[in-house]
Amino acid sequence: MSLSNSTQPPIINCHTHVFVGANLPPYLAKTFLPYPLYKWLTIPFILKLCRWWYLSPVSPNQWKHQLWYKRLQETFYTYRSFILRHSPLSFINALINLVISYHAVVYVFNWLTHLFIKPNPQTRDAIAKAVIWLNNRRLLFLPHSFLLKLGVVLFTIFFIAWGRKLLWFLLKKMWGFLSLLPNEKTVQFMARYLNIGRFAYYRQQGRIFIKLKDQYPIGSGFVLLPMDMAFMDAGTVPNEGDYAVQMRELAVIKRNKKYKDCAYPFIFIDPRRKLVGTQVFFDWKMGNPGTVELKDCFIKDYLEKENFSGFKIYPALGYYPFDGALLPLWKYAADHQLPIMTHAIRGTIFYRGTKKKEWGHHPVFQQADGNSTCRPLLLPELKNRDFINNFTHPLNYLCLVEEPLLRIVVSKEGKAIQELFGYTNDDTKLLHDLSKLKLCFGHFGGDDEWQKFFENDRDDLTSQLLRKPGQGLAFTKPGPIQDSMFVLEQVWKHVDWYSIIRSMMLQYPNLYADISYIVHSPVIFPLLKQTLQHPVLQKRVLFGTDFYVVRNHKSEKEMLAYLQAALSEGELDRIARYNPREFLNIT
Numbered sequence: 001m002s003l004s005n006s007t008q009p010p011i012i013n014c015h016t017h018v019f020v021g022a023n024l025p026p027y028l029a030k031t032f033l034p035y036p037l038y039k040w041l042t043i044p045f046i047l048k049l050c051r052w053w054y055l056s057p058v059s060p061n062q063w064k065h066q067l068w069y070k071r072l073q074e075t076f077y078t079y080r081s082f083i084l085r086h087s088p089l090s091f092i093n094a095l096i097n098l099v100i101s102y103h104a105v106v107y108v109f110n111w112l113t114h115l116f117i118k119p120n121p122q123t124r125d126a127i128a129k130a131v132i133w134l135n136n137r138r139l140l141f142l143p144h145s146f147l148l149k150l151g152v153v154l155f156t157i158f159f160i161a162w163g164r165k166l167l168w169f170l171l172k173k174m175w176g177f178l179s180l181l182p183n184e185k186t187v188q189f190m191a192r193y194l195n196i197g198r199f200a201y202y203r204q205q206g207r208i209f210i211k212l213k214d215q216y217p218i219g220s221g222f223v224l225l226p227m228d229m230a231f232m233d234a235g236t237v238p239n240e241g242d243y244a245v246q247m248r249e250l251a252v253i254k255r256n257k258k259y260k261d262c263a264y265p266f267i268f269i270d271p272r273r274k275l276v277g278t279q280v281f282f283d284w285k286m287g288n289p290g291t292v293e294l295k296d297c298f299i300k301d302y303l304e305k306e307n308f309s310g311f312k313i314y315p316a317l318g319y320y321p322f323d324g325a326l327l328p329l330w331k332y333a334a335d336h337q338l339p340i341m342t343h344a345i346r347g348t349i350f351y352r353g354t355k356k357k358e359w360g361h362h363p364v365f366q367q368a369d370g371n372s373t374c375r376p377l378l379l380p381e382l383k384n385r386d387f388i389n390n391f392t393h394p395l396n397y398l399c400l401v402e403e404p405l406l407r408i409v410v411s412k413e414g415k416a417i418q419e420l421f422g423y424t425n426d427d428t429k430l431l432h433d434l435s436k437l438k439l440c441f442g443h444f445g446g447d448d449e450w451q452k453f454f455e456n457d458r459d460d461l462t463s464q465l466l467r468k469p470g471q472g473l474a475f476t477k478p479g480p481i482q483d484s485m486f487v488l489e490q491v492w493k494h495v496d497w498y499s500i501i502r503s504m505m506l507q508y509p510n511l512y513a514d515i516s517y518i519v520h521s522p523v524i525f526p527l528l529k530q531t532l533q534h535p536v537l538q539k540r541v542l543f544g545t546d547f548y549v550v551r552n553h554k555s556e557k558e559m560l561a562y563l564q565a566a567l568s569e570g571e572l573d574r575i576a577r578y579n580p581r582e583f584l585n586i587t
Contacts, residue, residue: 008573010262012221012580015341015442015516015544018208018250019227021047021200022241025234030352031384043196044238050197099139101163104156105170106131106140107149112171123170195552205249206256212547213262215556221580223544224250224265225312225341231272232317233353243268244276251306264309264584266341267302270317271325284328286420290432292332299329303338309584310339315391318351320363322399322406324413328420330400334437337510339583343392344501345443345517350388359387364399364408365492366485374485377492394441394500395475395492401508403433404481427480438510440542440583445497447518450527452496461491462499469534472503502531505540512583515575516544520553525566532571542583543576 021043029038053061063069083089109127134140143149156163199208205224212222228243230236237243250265273281276298283295294300302308311333315321321342333340361376369375381387399405407430410421417423422431444450456462465472473491476484491500505511518524532538545559554562564572580586 009577009581009586010219010221011216011543011576012223012264012584013212013216013544013547013576014223014440014542014580014583015225015514016212016222016547017225017227017549018205018212018253018547019200019246020202020205020208020241021196022203022238023227023229023243023246024196024200024241025229025232025237027235027352028349030234032348042235046194046197047201050201054201097160097163100152101156101160101166102130102134103141104153104163105167106134106142107153108167109170127170195548198551199548205246206253208548209253209259209263212556213259216560219262221262221264223309223341223580223584224253224263226250226266226268227312227314227349228268228270228273229317229349231270232349232351243273247276247302250308251302254307260307265306266310266312266339267299267308268312268314269299269326269329270313271319271323282325282329284332286416290331290420290422291335292328292420294332310341312341314343314349315396316343316347316350316388318353318388318391320391320399321396322364322409324409324417327410327413327417330434330437331420331432334434337436337438337585339585340437340439341442341514342397342439343443344394344441344497344513345446346385346389346392346448347443350384351391352384355382355384355387359390362390362492363412364405365395365488366482367489368486374482377489393492394445394497394504395488397439397441397504397511398475398488400434400439401437401504401511402476403430403435404476406430406433408481435508436510437508438512438583440512440514441501442514442544443517443546444513444515444541445501447521447524449497450518450524453498453527456496456499459494461495465499465502470506470536472506473499475503475507498527502537506536512540512542512579514542514544517546517550519543519545519559519563520550522562522566529567529571532567532574538571538574539579539582541575542579543572 024043026042026044027038028043029041032038033041053059056062083093105127109131113124131140135142153167156167158164199211202208209222209224213220216222226243226246228246230243239245247267253259253263254265256263269282275281279301280295280297282299283297284292285295287293294303311329313321313326330340332338360379362379363376365377366374367377379387379390381390399409406421407423407426410418410423410430411426421433424431453462461473464474468474473495475488475491477487501511501513505513515524515528528541532541543563545556547556550559567575
């Protein structure tokens with residue numbers, strides 16, 4: 001594939017972010033780090049540290065430009081190269097490093113054994129015997145000066161790689177809990193958390209946008225997805241970065257003559273937001289039967305005056321995508337074919353507060369109670385990183401596009417919503433529905449769910465993808481929707497998200513999925529190629545990366561090169577050039 005082919009439409013990255021650190025609440029580390037650590041390691045602290053590191057003339061990151069540093073570098077190179085060219089000196093150097101390293105181990109051992117944490121007895125006794133052996137042979141120097149001991153330890157940490165590894169190995173052996181702290185999920189979160197500082201320390205989104213577009217061929221397009229984190233219970237977003245400021249900055253990018261044809265900003269939607277400053281966020285009235293007219297409000301201004309291209313939602317922040325406040329907006333979007341981008345992966349940005357009582361059962365789906373009757377589906381998860389997946393679960397979107405399920409949702413809303421959709425009663429079909437809703441499942445469920453698809457080789461539900469390649473999973477069956485609740489319960493609990501999303505894309509004409517974030521992982525490429533061989537799915541998969549959130553894995557250039565190597569020219573052209581234009585209604 002020629003990335004800069006002028007005879008074809010340009011590449012469009014359908015999933016990018018350019019928000020700055022000021023747009024984020026301070027306590028994103030909440031639930032990942034214990035109190036009071038998350039109070040200390042805040043977003044403002046990370047941003048100040050990164051601004052100092054990258055911008056301050058006195059930071060270590062700037063030393064490399066100083067004359068003294070270059071001369072010191074030259075001196076070290078001369079010394080090390082001289083040592084390496086002479087074997088006897090290399091042996092002496094290794095011996096010196098050995099002596100320094102075991103002294104560092106002994107000093108750290110002595111310090112820590114005086115703490116209240118008791119070390120592993122076997123490792124402690126082994127080191128104690130080694131200390132006695134070295135001391136008896138006068139091979140151990142135990143000075144009284146703490147600073148001298150500290151200097152030896154720091155020298156080992158910074159200049160002796162294997163000594164540094166030895167220190168960490170012994171610490172984990174002596175204190176077993178260190179092998180559990182932090183755990184894998186916390187490490188992944190911290191990598192993404194700290195990665196925010198690599199880009200978000202800029203004070204304006206335009207600067208980050210330039211860093212993004214400069215990694216792509218001239219003319220490439222980008223869907224810019226904001227975030228509204230004011231309601232996730234992770235602290236108050238600073239005034240200089242509140243939602244109104246973030247959206248105004250995106251509007252500035254869109255108005256720029258250089259970017260107006262390559263920037264496609266979306267409006268972030270949260271059903272809990274009522275105002276943007278003093279302006280009403282969303283207001284509407286019913287026009288002709290079953291249609292929505294926008295009244296003067298923030299959303300109308302950004303669609304009609306600022307030319308924003310669609311809507312972004314992030315249910316993991318604490319709401320369902322079929323929230324009653326969203327229904328009239330989704331009706332307007334469906335009627336005007338405005339695209340919606342949603343978050344469909346188990347991520348690290350989610351609601352940080354305590355689980356609410358009403359979140360214990362699903363509002364629509366039910367489960368069998370063993371007595372031939374059904375009751376609301378139990379959602380027993382209690383930890384944030386677990387229960388937020390109930391909001392993110394892709395089956396929730398069936399409650400929008402599948403009329404009998406939407407009917408249940410509408411039946412619980414007020415008179416205005418019921419009139420909009422033409423609700424009569426629970427047994428009568430709605431006069432107006434959302435079956436033509438244009439929506440993209442961001443991240444296609446997650447690479448872990450793609451792997452589950454391969455592992456579920458004995459699952460009857462998942463095997464429907466192969467038995468019925470034109471339809472996939474049968475979510476419902478003829479008759480009252482109550483007769484399908486048992487199947488929906490099993491799908492919710494046991495089926496991987498890849499299979500659910502793929503089946504919904506086959507059954508509904510305007511559902512898409514992008515490969516953002518998961519594109520960093522080459523393990524998805526075999527299944528991606530297989531997916532793109534399907535005549536329907538090959539038209540519904542979108543190219544995206546999740547810039548800059550994915551930067552802790554790979555750069556944009558690297559991911560694009562990997563994808564170019566994995567897919568044929570036609571496959572990559574389809575998902576990166578043509579499908580995005582259909583999704584964004586670009587003529």
